[in-house]
Amino acid sequence: MRLSGAAASLAFFMAASALPISMFNSKRDYPPVISPKVFVINMFEYEAKPWLKAMDFPNNVTTPGLSPLYPDIYCNEEFSVCEMTTGEGEINASGSMTALGLSPMFNLTQTYFLISGIGGGEPQFTTMGSVTFAKYAVQVALQYQVSYQEFITTNKNWTSGYWGYGVSDPWTYPANVYGTEVFELNESLRDRAVELAETVDLDNGTDQNAVNRLLYDQDAARALPAVVKCDVLTSDNYFTGNVLGDYFSAYASMMTNGTAQYCSTAQEDNASLEALTRLSQAGLVDFARVVVMRTISDFTRPPPSRANDTVAWFNDPQSGGASAAFANLPIAGMPFVEDVLNNWDTIYLTGETYAPKNYIGDLFATLGGEPNFGKTSFEVA
Numbered sequence: 592m593r594l595s596g597a598a599a600s601l602a603f604f605m606a607a608s609a610l611p612i613s614m615f616n617s618k619r620d621y622p623p624v625i626s627p628k629v630f631v632i633n634m635f636e637y638e639a640k641p642w643l644k645a646m647d648f649p650n651n652v653t654t655p656g657l658s659p660l661y662p663d664i665y666c667n668e669e670f671s672v673c674e675m676t677t678g679e680g681e682i683n684a685s686g687s688m689t690a691l692g693l694s695p696m697f698n699l700t701q702t703y704f705l706i707s708g709i710g711g712g713e714p715q716f717t718t719m720g721s722v723t724f725a726k727y728a729v730q731v732a733l734q735y736q737v738s739y740q741e742f743i744t745t746n747k748n749w750t751s752g753y754w755g756y757g758v759s760d761p762w763t764y765p766a767n768v769y770g771t772e773v774f775e776l777n778e779s780l781r782d783r784a785v786e787l788a789e790t791v792d793l794d795n796g797t798d799q800n801a802v803n804r805l806l807y808d809q810d811a812a813r814a815l816p817a818v819v820k821c822d823v824l825t826s827d828n829y830f831t832g833n834v835l836g837d838y839f840s841a842y843a844s845m846m847t848n849g850t851a852q853y854c855s856t857a858q859e860d861n862a863s864l865e866a867l868t869r870l871s872q873a874g875l876v877d878f879a880r881v882v883v884m885r886t887i888s889d890f891t892r893p894p895p896s897r898a899n900d901t902v903a904w905f906n907d908p909q910s911g912g913a914s915a916a917f918a919n920l921p922i923a924g925m926p927f928v929e930d931v932l933n934n935w936d937t938i939y940l941t942g943e944t945y946a947p948k949n950y951i952g953d954l955f956a957t958l959g960g961e962p963n964f965g966k967t968s969f970e971v972a
């Protein structure tokens with residue numbers, strides 16, 4: 592997750608009612624191997640709660656290797672939809688996803704994954720409560736960094752102190768990469784999820800959200816929440832403000848050779864996608880069946896009236912809370928879940944209808960194909 596302004600607005604979710612979950616009482620309740628049609632992936636409890644309220648998940652499958660905070664996977668009556676909470680940050684997300692993918696209790700070869708989390712939103716594309724669906728995920732903090740005090744006199748035109756591996760300034764494409772910097776997802780499937788999400792009434796948020804939106808100049812920020820096609824970036828480092836926003840936006844564009852349009856932050860997606868890439872390479876999941884949805888809990892940048900003190904704004908954004916971001920996870924994601932369930936035999940089983948027409952996978956073409964980003968070879972780091 593990435594949620595600013597203290598956990599201010601979370602009281603509503605803490606009061607959420609008891610979950611409709613019971614333990615397995617006997618082994619005969621378990622299918623020998625669970626093959627869900629859809630897996631909803633959340634990163635922390637406030638993202639999971641609205642899903643667990645929106646659907647009945649009577650089955651509790653304790654799975655080795657998950658986060659100790661979230662050791663159980665929940666499945667609906669028919670085991671056609673399951674939910675996992677990974678824990679937050681890149682390390683927790685990749686560990687949990689790998690554990691799930693290697694669990695002998697699940698067969699995920701035909702499963703559709705809906706990564707469903709909240710993130711900070713870029714005001715030129717989103718507003719609080721907006722729902723974003725990504726084609727690209729870019730890991731932005733995997734770079735060199737030096738502190739402000741040590742570059743400001745010697746490198747006056749550097750803005751952020753970050754620069755790419757193997758090069759000597761922030762404007763040059765990296766000479767080497769670790770390989771998790773960029774993932775490209777199945778665009779046809781993403782577009783289907785967007786088309787479905789556009790049919791629902793989103794939660795518009797609180798009165799204070801409405802006041803806060805009008806502090807921004809951008810049309811998207813001032814408007815009511817909407818469903819948007821734009822890209823997510825991942826960073827364990829929870830950054831904020833205009834300088835890093837501009838730098839990471841330019842970096843995401845550079846790393847995808849000008850194609851990614853970053854609009855939402857996250858702390859996990861590249862990590863989960865790296866695990867799914869490896870699992871896909873091993874034939875255990877289908878990377879073409881992954882959708883990344885991030886709803887917007889807060890802005891990545893201060894409004895102009897508070898841009899003279901970004902730290903004070905971030906610590907007390909007076910934004911009206913993140914309730915719409917949490918509420919909109921199942922509101923915007925459920926039509927996709929239902930579409931997969933209702934049209935399994937005709938559309939989703941073979942996956943041909945929404946077969947990707949774009950490249951899918953990472954910078955190294957691990958899953959085959961030819962990316963329109965990256966280089967044919969990188970130096971060894």
Ligand SMILES: *[C@@H]1O[C@H](CO)[C@@H](O)[C@H](O)[C@H]1NC(C)=O
Nearest residue numbers: 610612613614651652653663
């Ligand atoms: C799920 O099962 C585990 C292990 O049996 C148990 O500790 C846990 O309380 C159960 N959770 C729920 C929500 O029923």
Ligand SMILES: *[C@@H]1O[C@H](CO)[C@@H](O)[C@H](O)[C@H]1NC(C)=O
Nearest residue numbers: 624626695697698699700701
């Ligand atoms: C997983 O399910 C697929 C599709 O039904 C099947 O072809 C495959 O054999 C199963 N894998 C295992 C290990 O059972």
Ligand SMILES: *[C@@H]1O[C@H](CO)[C@@H](O)[C@H](O)[C@H]1NC(C)=O
Nearest residue numbers: 745746747748749760761762
């Ligand atoms: C930054 O300054 C350096 C030297 O002072 C110059 O070589 C470089 O072109 C400048 N970069 C940009 C993007 O202005």
Ligand SMILES: *[C@@H]1O[C@H](CO)[C@@H](O)[C@H](O)[C@H]1NC(C)=O
Nearest residue numbers: 727728729730771772773774
């Ligand atoms: C993270 O993954 C996304 C695609 O899912 C990709 O576009 C992005 O470049 C990746 N970021 C990094 C820094 O690897």
Ligand SMILES: *[C@@H]1O[C@H](CO)[C@@H](O)[C@H](O)[C@H]1NC(C)=O
Nearest residue numbers: 791792793794795796815816
């Ligand atoms: C949010 O506002 C829009 C536009 O006024 C409206 O159509 C929609 O019904 C509202 N959503 C809810 C949940 O009331």
Ligand SMILES: *[C@@H]1O[C@H](CO)[C@@H](O)[C@H](O)[C@H]1NC(C)=O
Nearest residue numbers: 895896897898899900901903
């Ligand atoms: C920033 O601007 C606001 C509004 O003009 C003003 O009230 C505040 O004192 C300023 N803060 C700083 C740190 O200059």
Ligand SMILES: *[C@@H]1O[C@H](CO)[C@@H](O)[C@H](O)[C@H]1NC(C)=O
Nearest residue numbers: 777780879942943945946947
């Ligand atoms: C993209 O998703 C659609 C819908 O499931 C599927 O039909 C298609 O095969 C996927 N693309 C790839 C390259 O797997």
Ligand SMILES: *[C@@H]1O[C@H](CO)[C@@H](O)[C@H](O)[C@H]1NC(C)=O
Nearest residue numbers: 764848962963964965966967
């Ligand atoms: C992406 O940009 C880099 C740096 O300019 C370049 O070396 C590389 O060839 C480009 N990749 C593609 C696929 O165009």
Ligand SMILES: CC(=O)N[C@H]1CO[C@H](CO)[C@@H](O)[C@@H]1O
Nearest residue numbers: 658659660677678679680683
């Ligand atoms: C924030 C979060 O989810 N942290 C978890 C990351 O993983 C460690 C080790 O498994 C857990 O203890 C944390 O709770």
